Amino acid sequence: MSAYDFDLFVIGGGSGGVRCARIAATHGARVGVAEERFWGGTCVNVGCVPKKIMVQAAEYGIWAEEAGAFGWDISRNAHHWPVLKQARDAEVTRLSGIYGRLLGNAGVTSFDARATFVDAHTLDVGGKRVTAERIVIATGGHALRPEIPGAELGMISDDLFTLEEMPRRIAVVGGGYIALEFASLLNGLGAQVELLYRQPLPLRGFDQDVREAMRDALDARGIVQHIGHEVTGLEKVAEGLRVSTTGGATCMVDAVMFATGRKPNTQGLNLEAAGIAPGRLGAIPVDGQQATQQPHIFAVGDVTDQMNLTPVATAQGHALADTLFGGQARTVSLANVPTAVFTVPPAATVGLTEEEAMLGGPIDIYLTRFTPMRHTISKQPRRTLMKLVVARDTQRVVGAHMIGDDAAEMMQGIAVAMVAGATKQDFDRTIGIHPTAAEEFVTLRSMTRQVG
Structure with missing residues (x-):
């Protein structure tokens, strides 16, 4: 018999933690998992899932605007926020419940409680001491509120999902993907949106052509962009909230949402009792096998602040369970x-x-911009950009970028090709599906430019 209560204990019931716990249990391990807030983590409850539902809601209104050009008489009336909220919350509740059932069906012992370290093998779980041979930290991250005067008057992204009514005028602060997604969906639902960010272009870290195309796309949707503006304070006045920025500029809105960064959820875990020293912003340093400074304690997902994406956390949790208990x-x-x-x-x-690619040697760029068929008919100012980055010496496609309808659905297939090491010639030999926008990725024959 093991000297420990569990072979594996997972702190955190989000995507990475649940996958790790469930797969480890199917390999025969005795597994416990604790979640103090909600099963499914940020993605299911206050992230990817409810956000995507709201994006889809916004798209219906835009389609109604375009329908007349195709012969449909559809009127775009005022959006009913409570109807969307009820449907969105019901789906979130359903998915969160699935996470709990998956664990139960796999034989995992679940705790609706906070877990903190007592020592390197002992946890306090809701006031109960449990021991584990191995421990996984999968506590994710949380949105940050900037340290400026009046910041308490603004919302973070989580708060949007609790609103009973949509603000008619809202300022979204930030230039990253979370800020842009919320600005876009609120604009599509009928809000007047002011987007404030301090960089010269949105989406820092993305390809330059995509960043420029995104700036233009936001303009086309009527989102007011305050470029190069850093918010310095909020003030409650009779007309609403006054937002002050560097340079003395102000804007007046009903609500403000901060999307200015996230931080790993490590505060209060008592990591020092386990002999773990967190890094920048509280992130937990790990090696290539997800191990921390303690070889029997691991961390996966956003708490490591490596690549903060739900599928990455899920993949890390699965791989770790296979490694520890599956013989793989x-x-x-x-x-x-x-x-x-x-x-x-x-x-x-x-x-x-x-x-990034040009730092590794000469590259060839293939790029196209066009108006998709739907929008040539609807006369909406919607442009598509597609771009391939090719290493000149090997002809491998090392980067693919797109802004336009169905970009996410297309890019999943392109990613398979790139992971497999596809070359530009492999793309050229592929027959396109016509008429689609996707076929442009395999019909890019004219090089746009060479770099290096």
Whole structure:
């Protein structure tokens, strides 16, 4: 008999933690998992899932605007926020329940409680002491509120999902994908949106051509962009909330949402009792096998602040469970991880940006911009950009980038090709599906430019 209560204990019931716990249990391990807030974590409850539902709601209104050009008489009336809220919350509740059932069906012992370290093998779980041979930290992250005067008057992204009514005028602060997604969906639902960010372009870290195209797409949707503005304070006045920025500029809105960064959830875990020293912003340093400074304690997902995406956390949790209990030593590569920004229109990317790729040697760029068929008919100012970055010496496609309708759906397939090492010639030999926008990725024959 083991000297421990569990072979594995997972702190955190989000995507990465639940996957790790469930797979370890199917391999025969005695597994416990604790979640103090909600099963499914940020993604299911206050992230990817409810956000995507709201993006889809916004798209219906936009389609109604375009329908007349196709012969449909559809009127776009005022959006009913409570109807959307009820449907969204019901779906979130359903999915959160599924996470709990998956654990129960796998034989995992679940605790609706906070877990903190007592020592390197002992946890306090809701006031109960439990021991584990191995421990996984999968507590995710949380949104940050800036340290400026009046910051308490603004919301963070979580708060949007608790609103009973949509603000008619809202300022979204930030230039990353979370800020842009919320600005876009609120605009689509009928709000007047002011977007404030301090960079010269949105989406820092994305390809330059995509960043420029996104700026133009936001303009086309009527989102007012305050470029190069850093918010310095909020003030409650009779007309609403006054937002002050660097340079003395102000704007007046009904609500403010901060999307200015996230931080790993490590505060209060008592990591020092386990002999773990957190790094920047409280992130837990790990090696290639997800192990911390203590070889029997691991961390997966956003708490490591490596690549904060739900599928990455899930993959890390699965690989770790296979390695520890399944006899299959596996790690997760963070190269060629596809990701999407669910704006209107959406953006998606996989691999290296042009700026990153050129550091590795000469590259060839293939790029096209066009108006998709739907929008040539509807006369909406919606443009698509597609771009391939190719290493000149090997002709491997090392980056693919897109902004336009269905970008995320297309990029998943492109990612498979890139992980498999596809070359530009492989793309050229592939027959396109006509008429689609996706076929443009395999019909890009004219090089746009060479770099290096």
